[in-house]
Amino acid sequence: MSTYQKNKPSQSSSRVSAVGTRIHKVLAQSGYGSRREIEKAISEKKVKVNNEIAILGQPVVTSDKITFNGKVVRLKEENILPRILIYHKPEGELVTENDPEGRATVFEKLPRIKRSKWISIGRLDFNTSGLLIFTSYGELANRLMHPRYEIEREYSVRILGELSEEQMNILREGIELEDGIAKFDKIYFEGGEKANRWYRLTLKEGRNREVRRMFESLGITVSRLIRVRFGSTILPSHLKRGMFLELKQSEVINLLKFCEIESNNFVMPQIDHNKMRREKKFKRQ
Numbered sequence: 562m563s564t565y566q567k568n569k570p571s572q573s574s575s576r577v578s579a580v581g582t583r584i585h586k587v588l589a590q591s592g593y594g595s596r597r598e599i600e601k602a603i604s605e606k607k608v609k610v611n612n613e614i615a616i617l618g619q620p621v622v623t624s625d626k627i628t629f630n631g632k633v634v635r636l637k638e639e640n641i642l643p644r645i646l647i648y649h650k651p652e653g654e655l656v657t658e659n660d661p662e663g664r665a666t667v668f669e670k671l672p673r674i675k676r677s678k679w680i681s682i683g684r685l686d687f688n689t690s691g692l693l694i695f696t697s698y699g700e701l702a703n704r705l706m707h708p709r710y711e712i713e714r715e716y717s718v719r720i721l722g723e724l725s726e727e728q729m730n731i732l733r734e735g736i737e738l739e740d741g742i743a744k745f746d747k748i749y750f751e752g753g754e755k756a757n758r759w760y761r762l763t764l765k766e767g768r769n770r771e772v773r774r775m776f777e778s779l780g781i782t783v784s785r786l787i788r789v790r791f792g793s794t795i796l797p798s799h800l801k802r803g804m805f806l807e808l809k810q811s812e813v814i815n816l817l818k819f820c821e822i823e824s825n826n827f828v829m830p831q832i833d834h835n836k837m838r839r840e841k842k843f844k845r846q
Contacts, residue, residue, distance in 0.1 A: 584610065584619045584627070589699025592643075592677025593629055596703040602629065635676055642827040643698030645813050646671065646679070647794060650693045651802035656684040667693060670803060682706055683714070683767045683791065691716070691788030692796040695805075704820040705792055711765040715790035716772055717751060720781050723758045724750075728779055732762075736778050743771055757784065793819045 585599045588608075593599060600617060602608050608615040609628045621627060627634040650656070654665045671679050680702045682694040696702055705712050724732075735744035743766065751759040764771070773783050789796045793816065800806060808816065814824045 582620060582622075584608065584615055584621045585617075586700070587621055588627075588629065588634065589703065591634065592674070592680070592697040592699065593634065594678070595680050595699045595706065597706075598680075599699065642810060642813055642824075643696055643701060643817075644674065645697075645701075645808040645816060646695040646805050647796070647800070647808065648693045648695060648805040649796060649800045649802050650685050650690050652688050652690045655687060656681055656693065670805060671695060672805075684769075685788060686770055686773075689786045689788065690802060691786075692791055692794065693788075694791055694794055701817065701820060701822060704822065706767065708766060710820075712792045713746070713763050713765050713790075714767065714788060714792075715761065715763045717759060717761055717785075717787045717789050718772060718776070718783055719753070719757055719759050719785035720776060720783055721756055722781065724748075724760065724781070728781075731779065732775060736775050738768075738771075738774055738778065740768060743768065743775055745775070792816075 585596050585603065588594065588599045589596050594602070599608070603615050603617050606614050607630050610619060610621055610625050612626070615627075648667060648670065650667055654667050656667050658666065658668045660666055667681070668679065674697055677697045679695040679697065680699060682696060682702050682705045685691060685693060694705070704710055729748050732745045732748050735742045743764070745762045745764050748760055748762040751761045753759045762772070772786060776783050787796075797806070817824045817827075
């Protein structure tokens with residue numbers, strides 16, 4: 562039974578048609594957030610369809626008037642190939658759009674995007690650096706973040722001291738944390754000398770501070786933590802901290818294929834070559 566059927570609308574909302582596409586999918590495709598973010602907004606009654614509060618799983622058609630946080634939603638008329646950025650997050654930045662305390666956020670460094678917004682694929686805590694992926698396509702974000710897809714994350718971690726073989730086995734087999742058992746799929750010694758040692762590890766979850774909490778459970782403090790890979794996307798060695806780069810169309814298509822999203826459904830965006838030449842000329846000056 563669908564979510565829409567479970568949350569059957571009241572008599573006043575019974576005019577909603579069963580024909581159409583589910584609202585969270587429509588909004589995700591149009592760049593209004595990941596499916597989780599949109600479902601949360603619907604639950605909080607921030608989304609309306611034809612001036613009535615939207616329902617989880619509700620189908621909509623192009624003629625419906627949809628508002629999100631009081632603003633009219635402009636749906637994409639065609640499925641343009643999504644944009645994807647990779648960003649080298651430095652320590653000391655928050656993965657949030659707004660911070661009440663005025664601290665630096667990763668979104669401040671990103672270019673503006675028309676009729677959409679950048680969706681962060683996963684998070685890194687304040688003191689963690691490394692690879693962040695941003696996209697304009699909510700379904701891609703969902704495929705990479707949702708636990709059921711088990712997308713692998715890879716980290717390089719520096720600790721004070723050295724792990725014993727027994728400790729590494731414990732980290733592979735699993736540790737009971739307050740939010741459930743956590744484990745590394747792989748962990749191995751990467752290098753280092755004197756007081757510090759570097760280890761490389763992989764896991765298929767993205768729980769809050771999961772890597773740090775696992776080491777802390779063994780009484781070990783993590784002094785540096787860097788995400789170097791997310792799924793098939795690797796942090797380029799030439800990309801400096803605080804800098805981003807946008808994936809080429811061929812790279813976007815490869816990432817869609819990795820996530821088993823059919824790329825043939827998308828239209829290639831038109832490139833303004835005159836604008837590109839003007840920008841290159843400006844940069845040379």
